[in-house]
Amino acid sequence: MLREVLGANEADRVADWLLAGLELKSTLFHVGEYCGVYQASTGGHQRASFHVVLDGGCYLHVGADGDREASTTELRAGDAVFLLSDVPHALSPSATPPADLSVRTGTMTPLPSAPHPSTSPTAQPFVALACGFFEFRTDLDTLVLGLLPNPIVARRASGRLDGMTQVFALIQAEARRPGETPSPLLARLTDLLFYYALREAVHAEDVAPGMWRLMRRDAFGRLAAAIIESPGERWTTDSMAEFVNMSRARFCKQFTEVGGQPPAHFVTLVRMKTAAALLRAGVSLPDAAEQVGYQSESAFAQAFKRVTGIQPGAWRRQAVNASAQPAATASVAYPLH
Structure with missing residues (x-):
């Protein structure tokens, strides 16, 4: 797992992960x-x-x-x-x-x-x-x-x-x-x-409270990078608290206060974003589920639908159809100001 300090290069890597597939x-x-x-x-x-x-x-x-x-x-x-x-x-x-x-x-x-x-x-x-x-x-x-x-x-x-x-x-x-x-x-x-x-x-100093500010903190930034790098590992609250050398209670409190959401929500989002990219690339549902830490395909499907709003199979079909269609630029004629 990634345990080096989250410097400028690592922050850029997190930004690239956010951009991938956006x-x-x-x-x-x-x-x-x-x-x-x-x-x-x-x-x-x-x-x-x-x-x-x-x-x-x-x-x-x-x-x-x-x-x-x-x-x-x-x-x-x-x-x-x-x-x-x-x-x-x-x-x-x-x-x-x-x-x-x-x-x-x-x-x-x-x-x-x-x-x-x-x-x-x-x-x-x-x-x-x-x-x-x-x-x-x-x-x-x-x-x-x-x-x-x-x-x-x-x-x-x-x-x-x-x-x-x-x-x-x-x-x-x-x-x-x-x-x-x-x-x-x-x-x-x-x-x-x-x-x-x-x-x-990524490099702004006046970032408002939220996940972006949390990622800029040394310990939490290294944790976020590690989860992104290895989403299939068993990221429990206890293992994440151990990773940043904090007690379970202190870890949950600080993560939620700075990041604006519980650590488990962040782990799920990382896993579903990774799974979405895998499905878009043609990986099968069982393999995608396993690569992001799910042993049960049904549990993975439930989590994927909860986060994305659609079933993983439907997501994969939409991705295939979208890639087969030419891009179009829409235009709407009404004043903005």
Whole structure:
């Protein structure tokens, strides 16, 4: 089992595990520019959404929700934000949060064919945006999202991910192509940007409580990596507590407080995600069950349906059918802001 310290390389490996098999699909785009006073949002549609800042800058205001405190984040050209659920939020030119996040003001105008030239500090504030919605194809993907920080903010200026900078440059070029209809490549490019953004989030220091923060802790991070590496081992509460050199009671308390769910739930999620990948690759149900620690095929099927919402056989058939169909980019024509 993996027992070395969970450093940067190991954290990236956990991110790669989360990304493996994640079926993201961007379905709607609206590209344009705001100038002067405005308050924009993709909230209220009961969908995950994103904003990519193509030029200029703005502030993202996210409302409090449950354990999450309200926050304000400055966004600059090249930054992107992915809101993994329909949370109250607004984009504005002011660092002061608006009194009502649901209010929308200002008009989005067509994107100019070229970026704005450098202007004086007294010039009217503006922001050029590519915005839209995205979705994950399966209930299992939705559960995996519970391990991630929300929202995910990717910084072009971080300098850690050259690929993200290159993808952003392609998004800029596609967004400014002439024509009334946004380029269909924008959806695919934003999918790629999300994957890079997730890798960037691994290194964020201000991660909210949840599984992501738990994985960043030395002992728990090594445990999470070990479970991911060997899901078929007998991961009981006692064996996990022994792995991190804690008493059973202390382990359960800390894991649940930091991770937001009991350790057994995490083990089951890892096993079902691994099993889903095996079934997608053509592994038989009995072999998939055994590789993730189940001696009984019926117990495995019950656990798989409880987590994913469908039987493992149906999952396998869906995966085969999906791989045989050509990809399509959907587009829905209604305003986002």
